[in-house]
Amino acid sequence: MSITEKPLQRRQFLRGALLAAVFIPATGMLASCVGGGGSTTAPGGTVSAKNPFGMAAKSTVDAVIFKGGYGIDYATFAGKIVEKTQVGSTVKVTAATNIAQTLQPRFVGGNPPDVIDNSGANLIGINTIRAQLEDLTPVIEAKNLEGKVIKDTLYAGVIEPGTFDGKFVQLNYVLTVYAMWYSASLFETNGWTVPTTYDEALALGAKAKAQGKYLFGWGKEAATYYQTMAIGSAIKEGGDEVRLALENLKEGCWSLKPIQDVFTGLKKIIDAGYMQPGGAGTQFTAAQAQWSNDEKFILYPSGGWIENEMKTQTKAGFKMTGAPELTVTTGSKLPQKALHSTAGEGYIVPSQGKNVAGGKEFLRAMLSHDAAVNFAKTTFSSTIVKGTIPADGFGSTALVSQVKLLEGAGSDVFSWNFVDLYGLNTDQLVVWNTFLQGDSSVAQLTSGLQSISDKVRNDSSVKKVTVT
Amino acid sequence: MTAVVPPTAAPAGRVSAGRRWSRRDLTFDKISFMVVFLVIPVLGYILFVVWPFIQAFYYSLTDWSGFTPGMNFTGLSNYFKLFSDDIFMKAVGNSLLLVIVLPIITVVLSLVLASLVTVGGPSHGPVRGLRNSSIYRVVSFFPYVIPAIVIGIIWGRVYDPSAGLLNGILTGLGFEQFQSFAWLGEQRTAMIATIFVIVWGLVGFYMVLFVAAIKGIPAEIFEAARIDGAGRFRTALTITIPLIRDNIQTAYIYMGILALDAFVYMSALNPGGGPNNSTLVMAQQLFTTAFTKGQFGLACAMGVVLAVITLVFAGIVFIVNRLTGGTNEVAE
Missing domain, CATH: 1.10.3720.10 (MetI-like)
Structure with missing residues (x-):
């Protein structure tokens, strides 16, 4: 008896330990769920012309900057400006590559940074945190370091992408122009003209084929660049009602006639065999190199970042140039030169930050002429601040053509948010890869995209943004 | 198990559970052995394995967005x-x-x-x-x-x-x-x-x-x-x-x-x-x-x-x- 008892006792002890393991943390957890979130705002400084947000004297600004293609030197540069204008203050610029993963604990713990560059592949979905962000209207209504009201120094259409339900929470710093990119030198030697409609593109495809080249090409992670182009074309063709239907995830929005016409135009190009085959299995920068380095295909729809992205893989004398996205007919509602342009690199200021005024002051420095010129010069990209690109574009043809496209479009600049806002890109990529490969019809593409939109519309747990 | 043991004093020749763990037996050796080989690993296991499991299960019953301190309980939805x-x-x-x-x-x-x-x-x-x-x-x-x-x-x-x-x-x-x-x-x-x-x-x-x-x-x-x-x-x-x-x-x-x-x-x-x-x-x-x-x-x-x-x-x-x-x- 006493021999058999021994192991049993040990087991009971273990069993007890296991029970404790289950129950003790359970109570602690319930308590911890309530905790967190105490915001401590630093005592404000005096509001003055030089300190419009009342940043506390000698305070520290905690800035977390996405470290991607643009690096973080431009932010350090802006930090130095803050330190100079607000004497005695310090700006701590930290680099991060996975913004969501890095900052999630700080948001939950109630001590987020004062200003964040929310960008990159792992950015925090703006819809998730927009309730916790500062309204940045005071920033653009303030005067910049040169004494001009900031709002008046910005390009058209840069405030709207950061405005959700009437609250301007995200300042997108880098201007992005969406266009169809080509090599001006290649087109010149072959005597090709840049197409403006899908029919012209189809005709150009035949000419390119004669030279052993394809018209378009794509990479598997970037198949939705064609969706971006298609939506841009459809909005130009059918006007604002197309944009609003898509933005508000309307029932049957993808079946609107302008969208269907664009899809049909694209399908003709695919069926004619003018797409570089194999894109669904090609890594996207490898696919882009087939365009910029091997010149296997001649047109590529993308954002203005393409030049910087392909800098090391572009043929000498390529002369990368952008053209407005195609329309279906010549009688489109918006002019052919209308432009899909928005701004990227979303800067946000969390309301729970320790130095909210400091975060805003940092943005004011970023929007100063010096900081904007510095950014353009070092990254070959334009900020949302006007008049920072010289005529030679620091030697970049793509940068010059971006400014030209913007000037050509005037006030006909549009953009949309629903893809990023609801995180639809991953699901849409699948549908687009199949379509571009020639494996699905226009009807299948439409129903695939529609069901992605419908799923979000019918999901009551997703907060919708109404766009008007 | 405990039901077998009479509630009164243990009969002679039989060592009850309570008696076995008398204070006299808890020598430094035994205690340090238990701490090093039992208490610390179990605590580590609870903290880094069991606890996250329970947390994850609790969160799965909420609408937590991941970026807020608070969340609503939504049951099995x-x-x-x-x-x-x-x-x-x-x-x-x-x-x-x-x-x-x-x-x-x-x-x-x-x-x-x-x-x-x-x-x-x-x-x-x-x-x-x-x-x-x-x-x-x-x-x-x-x-x-x-x-x-x-x-x-x-x-x-x-x-x-x-x-x-x-x-x-x-x-x-x-x-x-x-x-x-x-x-x-x-x-x-x-x-x-x-x-x-x-x-x-x-x-x-x-x-x-x-x-x-x-x-x-x-x-x-x-x-x-x-x-x-x-x-x-x-x-x-x-x-x-x-x-x-x-x-x-x-x-x-x-x-x-x-x-x-x-x-x-x-x-x-x-x-x-x-x-x-x-x-x-x-x-x-x-x-x-x-x-x-x-x-x-x-x-x-x-x-x-x-x-x-x-x-x-x-x-x-x-x-x-x-x-x-x-x-x-x-x-x-």
Whole structure:
């Protein structure tokens, strides 16, 4: 008896330990769920012309900057400006590559940074945190370091992408122009003209084929660049009602006639065999190199970042140039030169930050002429601040053509948010890869995209943004 | 147990539980032993394993976005949502396909290789492997030394439709239909190509595991079998496999758990889930739901489903092994 008892006792002890393991943390957890979130705002400084947000004297600004293609030197540069204008203050610029993963604990713990560059592949979905962000209207209504009201120094259409339900929470710093990119030198030697409609593109495809080249090409992670182009074309063709239907995830929005016409135009190009085959299995920068380095295909729809992205893989004398996205007919509602342009690199200021005024002051420095010129010069990209690109574009043809496209479009600049806002890109990529490969019809593409939109519309747990 | 023990003083000759742990017995040695070998590991286990499990389960019952201190309790609605979500169900289907196919291929292939390099040699002289088997053993272990993400990137390049090694060789051999063939972009080949990469990466490890197990079998048994006239195939089937079945079971479960995860390989080869989501696995869907869509509650529910499937899988392997006559111990 006493021999058999021994192991049993040990087991009971273990069993007890296991029970404790289950129950003790359970109570602690319930308590911890309530905790967190105490915001401590630093005592404000005096509001003055030089300190419009009342940043506390000698305070520290905690800035977390996405470290991607643009690096973080431009932010350090802006930090130095803050330190100079607000004497005695310090700006701590930290680099991060996975913004969501890095900052999630700080948001939950109630001590987020004062200003964040929310960008990159792992950015925090703006819809998730927009309730916790500062309204940045005071920033653009303030005067910049040169004494001009900031709002008046910005390009058209840069405030709207950061405005959700009437609250301007995200300042997108880098201007992005969406266009169809080509090599001006290649087109010149072959005597090709840049197409403006899908029919012209189809005709150009035949000419390119004669030279052993394809018209378009794509990479598997970037198949939705064609969706971006298609939506841009459809909005130009059918006007604002197309944009609003898509933005508000309307029932049957993808079946609107302008969208269907664009899809049909694209399908003709695919069926004619003018797409570089194999894109669904090609890594996207490898696919882009087939365009910029091997010149296997001649047109590529993308954002203005393409030049910087392909800098090391572009043929000498390529002369990368952008053209407005195609329309279906010549009688489109918006002019052919209308432009899909928005701004990227979303800067946000969390309301729970320790130095909210400091975060805003940092943005004011970023929007100063010096900081904007510095950014353009070092990254070959334009900020949302006007008049920072010289005529030679620091030697970049793509940068010059971006400014030209913007000037050509005037006030006909549009953009949309629903893809990023609801995180639809991953699901849409699948549908687009199949379509571009020639494996699905226009009807299948439409129903695939529609069901992605419908799923979000019918999901009551997703907060919708109404766009008007 | 306690019911047997009388509540009054223990009868003579019988030491009750209470008496056994009297203060006198708790010497420094005993206490320090318990602290080092029991209390600290259990606390560590609770803190880093049990506690996150419970937290994840609790979060799966809420609508937590992942970025707020507070959250609302929503009961089982996340689970209902999951089971009516066609993309998640597709991911579950793919994970189940992997858990069925991957362990079988890997275990069978590594068993065959292990037999060849240990007992598959010449039929005269002592029982040994093929000539130069030690070289094969080292070479087949190479892929396991390479990190999974590197394997994924390398094979992503090999499968590249226009500039990849595979299509280059195939078209060079005259198979013109593989010109620009997208191995990872076609629905019918994407999963097979992916499975091949995972097997390639892991077969060496399981081979070494089985080699060690087979080496543990006394050579006399193989010699006796050979004298009785058993061929190599018969020896493998009726001598080797029954004697190392515990190792096979362990390998099977490890491989199954890896197949249910498979996150690294999948996101390196087809980050978007592949053509028509044909290579999308649960772990990938969990990641996007949590960090891209900001639905941590729903993502936690996916994690719970994944954990349940893993447990069920391990249970099935144990039951099958037991029904077919094995022990229920996992060999280490």
